Amino acid sequence: MIAEQLLFAFLAACAVTTAVLMVFQRNPVTSAISLIGNFFCLAALYLLLEAQLLAVLEIAVYAGAIMVLVVFVIMLLNVGDEVSLSFRPNLRMIAGGVLMVAFLLELLYLFTMAPGAGSIVVAAMRPSGLGTVESMGHALYSGFLFPLQITGLLLLIAVVGAVILAKRRLS
Template sequence: METIFFTIVAAVTVLSGIMVVTCRNPINSALSLILTFFCIATLYVTLDAPFMAAVQVLVYAGAIMVLIVFVIMLLNIRSEVGRRYTHAGIIGTVVGFLMLVLTFNFLNNSSLTGAKGLITTDVINKIGHTELIARSMFTDFLLPFEITSILLLVAIIGAVILSKKKI
């Protein structure tokens, strides 16, 4: 039963990911991305990582997608309905398919190293997902976390400046 559920969720994730790239309307593409984020959160739940699923929904499907939709509407991006296909779409499809084949080849021909990490199932059950993630985020990865927030702020300011007719 779990395998069938995983297969269905994985298929919806892949299809919505393809729709993100192929939709001509930017709002439809953003909605497909939200569906992709929710499917990934569902996969986190099946992996017994409820905190990661909640963060996925709150941060990505919530805050980041609101930001993306806000920027799309602020910049007034219109889809080009009458546009003809170019060779770039065909080249992108071929390159994507080759990357998929290479990834499957790599995964089938590789083996696990057998290396064990410091965080085992016993440590996760004793301390908890949330505390382990928070401890790692706010000690080892504090600088990248802060740089990401600054980059998001710069992106918002850039979108506002680009959308103004006169500054």
């Protein structure tokens, strides 16, 4: 149990660090690499939750396919020129930063000190064998059949939309 918690703390810290690095890196390529690190941390966290299939998919789809796309776009666009993008703090950014810190503190309070904070995690219990391919398949094709179909439509529309917006010449 303690080992699990230690592992969780380590992975969570890694995930947050890589996420922050991804946003604050000036160079898009190092930014992308931080993102890959983030995906791996998340995959490991899924494993801790016994969601094996999700962990594999996270690596195959995100760290694999999507990251390749991101790196390709960076290469093709040659974003190197935008590294010098200036960053001057103004009143809006400061206000946003203050709000962000306030929100973080609020969440920290909620998860640790608020009355009833301990009972939170109990509700979202994990049924055994949740993460196997079989149980995912069962869920997708029974209780979540309708959402699955709508996801199909959503992807189809995204493809149609991408073609419309990106096609060189429309007739």
